[in-house]
Amino acid sequence: MHTISNSAPTLRPINYVNLSILGFGLAAITTSLGQIILPMRVLDIAPEALKNTYLGILTFVGMATAMLVQPVMGYLSDRTKLSWGRRKPFIIVGSVLAIPCMIGIGLSGNYIWLVITTALVQMSANLAQSPYDAIVKDQVPQNLRGKVVSTRAVAGAGGAVTFVLLTGLLMDQHKVTVHDIWLWLAVSLPMGALVGCMIWTAVTLKDNQTGFTYSRSESEIRRHDSHPQFPWLLAAGFFFMVAGGILQTYTLFFLKDVVNLENPGAALGILAVVVGITILLCLMPAGILADRIGRRPLLIFSAIIGSSGTILFFFASNLIHVILIGIPLGIAVGIFMTAGRAMITDMVSTKWPAFQMGIANLVLLGGLATAKLGGIAIDALNRHGDNLGYHVLVGICAISFLIGAVLICTIKNENAQTVHRFKSEL
Incomplete structure (x- = not known):
């Protein structure tokens, strides 16, 4: 009981x-x-x-x-x-x-x-x-x-x-x-x-x-099925992963063909280190904030800063620019890894949590797999304009982050208990 x-x-x-x-x-x-x-x-x-x-x-x-x-x-x-x-x-x-x-x-x-x-x-x-x-x-x-x-x-x-x-x-x-x-x-x-x-x-x-x-919240006791807006969260996660998958897969070629760096592999390695360190620095603070103010505002912020960081690729012309771009991207990924996973955990059914977590992982991996198809679009569009495919794909990446933010905005009462508790502490 x-x-x-x-x-x-x-x-x-x-x-x-x-x-x-x-x-x-x-x-x-x-x-x-x-x-x-x-x-x-x-x-x-x-x-x-x-x-x-x-x-x-x-x-x-x-x-x-x-x-x-x-x-x-x-x-x-x-x-x-x-x-x-x-x-x-x-x-x-x-x-x-x-x-x-x-x-x-x-x-x-x-x-x-x-x-x-x-x-x-x-x-x-x-x-x-x-x-x-x-x-x-x-x-x-x-x-x-x-x-x-x-x-x-x-x-x-x-x-x-x-x-x-x-x-x-x-x-x-x-x-x-x-x-x-x-x-x-x-x-x-x-x-x-x-x-x-x-x-x-x-x-x-x-x-x-x-x-x-521990004592479950009243909403968890009454709700054995998943949150009614759980599909919207999965859709948002799908677009987050499409954006992340594009960046993960095609950044090397972008740095080589568009930014024209002499050593794109080394530049990508440095970018990966910057992103990785930023992610690690963000994980614990993002987790603490997600418990205190709720998951949704952090995810919206993550999407906005991810989209902004992606847009900066249009203006990158040297290694310093590339390194600086890694900071907002690392923040976006770090927040999504914590607040996004916490929100998914909140919304899955108390009766079928493992099954619905599996479905969530399937959708997220589906977004990653979809991003892999971007290479076909890059090659096709590049034949119609100088690096057109890369620019279109970077634009799709930025838009995917924003679509994720819009979908997150449609979710209501995602963490009412946590937000109420935080407000009561102020």
Whole structure:
């Protein structure tokens, strides 16, 4: 039986670690795989003239697998009624299954086998993802979800950066077409990180409906279905991801062909560092603000500053301009990663949180996948004007941010309890 209380529940620092550490392991394995291990394995297997095609197909298969698996596993997790919980089984099984799948990637001697094992790794990792996402809805009171989400984002960023660096250093020593010790170390380290984080989570997670004792808000008690405006939030998230996907995918070519930088790869690397540092600096403050003033105003601000930062690309003419552009883009992404995820968590059903988190992730990945099609438009439009395709795509990116802001503006009463509590404290 749920009770209504005006008291403000709290979490200890160790609770934040327990709720977030699996994100470190999941990011370690998926990011190092996508950015380092798979491209190097493609070089081992693919003909030189087809390496980009092979990698593109491989990446698409992995993304499609993630999109399909997450809602299915979320649905099954929500319906699971085992004595040891409804989230733990999927987290444990997914992490354990990743071990032979990662070994399979190391053993792959032909492209078909590499595609199959890549899909299996994505299936295993995403078997755990939706149940892991739903834990916040299960166990964290609404007024603390922003901070928990920001902690998870920091953990994920830490796992991604750490293991991209480690696997990159190891694979630099790897000799193409040879199954050497460097390849196996690169495969084993992120695999070990995921298993270690899984064990920590399985031991510390109190996997019942509400692992922490807290009083749900009256609106949450009465609402077992998702928020009626949840589809509008997903639509906004889709456009945010379209914009982010365009920037992530085509910035290198834009810097080379439009800005005419001599070393676009180095410039992109510096831009990525600036964006990454800005994101990390924004995560915790954005999470705290999201809990205090609500998610919606932060998301609207994020969209506006993201659109403004994108428009600045039209005026970039040197490396300094590019570096400065990274600051508003980092702020926009950092806020979206916290306030957006917290708002999604607030709005999903209390009865089917993992399933609806899976649907949300499917929509967000769909936005990212849609952005990948922009390359076709760039090449087609460039044939009709000097760099016309790039300028049109940057414009689409800026407009996508603003469409997201408009859709967020249509959502009412997204976090009434948190806003009311904040006003009462003033």
